[in-house]
Amino acid sequence: MAAAGQGARFGIRTRLLAANSVVVVASIATTIVVAMLVGPPMFQRLMDRAVQPGNATDHPYQRAFARATTMSVGTALAVSAVAALSLSWYLSRRVYRSAAELAHAATAIADGHYEVRVSPAGLGKEFDEIAAAFTTMAQRLGDVDRTRRQMLADLAHEIRTPVAVLEAYFEALEDGVQPLDADTMGVLRDQTRRLTRFSADVGALFNAEQSPNAIVVRPVQVGELIANAVVSFEPQYRGKGVDLSSEVAADLPEASGDPERIGQVLTNLLDNALRHNHSGDQVRIVAQRHGETVRVSVSDTGDGIPAEHLDRIFERFHRVDAARDREHGGAGIGLAIAKAFVEAQGGHLTAASAGLGRGSTFTFTIPVC
CATH class of the missing domain: 1.10.287.130 (Signal transduction histidine kinase, dimerisation/phosphotransfer (DHp) domain)
Known part of the structure; x- marks a missing residue:
């Protein structure tokens, strides 16, 4: 714990700057060593060839070469060190700001402030992807x-x-x-x-x-489930003056699903249609094959769904008309249950409507055997 506390005292900016400083110092030392070990002996050999051997040790050319080497190498190293350290400071400052913003956002989210957002760091694709992913997570x-x-x-x-x-x-x-x-x-x-x-x-x-394990998949005669649902709901529909009918294709294949859960989906859809249709309206169930699925649609001529509610119609507790739904006993989770059961069997449930007062259609699919 003590070691972790000591390490935590140095932030990423300090560590990056220190690492780059070590690289710069190592480069300077290497350059100086190479210049001292390689340059003078090589120049000495050249001078021995041009001047009488043994008399070129303190030649003016020798001193000029030493001064020129010192000045050129020193100037180059100074400029390189300043440039490298400046660039390192700039980059470490940018990285530090990005990391600090990310840490601040994480702390805010831990405190329950999910409206926080992280701006792109501009340090490369990877940093921008991290910022975008963090923002998406917060949302x-x-x-x-x-x-x-x-x-x-x-x-x-x-x-x-x-x-x-x-x-x-x-x-x-x-x-x-x-x-x-x-x-x-x-x-x-x-x-x-x-x-x-x-x-x-x-x-x-x-x-x-x-609990996906609660789904027991086996061959299902969807037509029989529709017939049972119609018989079960017919008295309620008749009492309200709503016409309920069904049409099942003669060549409808067996579906691969859980009959109890499919029956629950039909029950929820018909119960929803009963609440949103009135005397003189019609509710029609149609089942037919569609590719490798059995497609069942429940269409009505009732209240319809406004366009702004279509995207949220399957959300838990969402109601198009909350007051009327509560008055008729709707809890707002019947469609969410239906969607969850359909998707647990590998199918899809969608809703369509031409608008308020123009009816609606709920369609779900179940894979064929």
């Missing part, structure tokens, strides 16, 4: 944090509303203000069912997103 962490906060707020709201109704009715019953008649029992039953359904939906969403 995604911010999105996750906002989603988490929104999810907790939505969870609290969804639980608070039925609990408040139950508490008010129980207090009224205890005070003798409200009689325990069929209407009261109906309200209590509706609110407890709402809580039960919400709990089941949250559990289903968790299983779909976190």
Whole structure:
């Protein structure tokens, strides 16, 4: 720990500058040694040839050569050292600023400030990629944090509303203000069912997103699942005055999926369509082969989806009309569950709409056997 503390006292700027200084000093020493060991002996040999051997040791030319060598090498080394150290200082300063900004941003993110961004360092492709990746990470962490906060707020709201109704009715019953008649029992039953359904939906969403092993893939007759779903929902649709029909291609192949989960997807899509269609509207299920997949679409003529909501329609707790969805018992996670189940089976779920009041179409695919 003590060694780590001592090493931490020197930042990257100091270390880079020190490393480059060592290189410069080594270069200077090498140049001086080479100049002293190679230059004078070579000049001495030349002088011995031109002058009587043994009399060229203190010749004026010898002294001139020594002075010229000293001045030229000294000047070159001084200029090189200044240039190298200046460049090293500049680069180390740039690297230090970039590293310091990155460290500051990391500290800010650790403190929960996900709006921080890191600017490109301009030191090369690698540094710019690090800055871009860090900024992307901060944005995604911010999105996750906002989603988490929104999810907790939505969870609290969804639980608070039925609990408040139950508490008010129980207090009224205890005070003798409200009689325990069929209407009261109906309200209590509706609110407890709402809580039960919400709990089941949250559990289903968790299983779909976190437990891929819960998917048991085997050959599936999608046409039979559609027929069962239509029979199950037909009374509710008829009671609301909405026409529900289906069309299954005669040559529809078996799909490779989990029949229970595909049934849950159909249930969620039909339940969503029931809430957003009114008397006189139509809901139609069409199943056909599309390449190496079975494609199932649930189309309706109901409320439709505004363009600004299409990209977020499968987000957890997202509602196009929050007040009306809550009034009809929608928790805003049915489509998220459906998407998670479809993708866990290797398929895709998409939504399309021409706009508000012009209906919508949800289409999912499941691989064929």
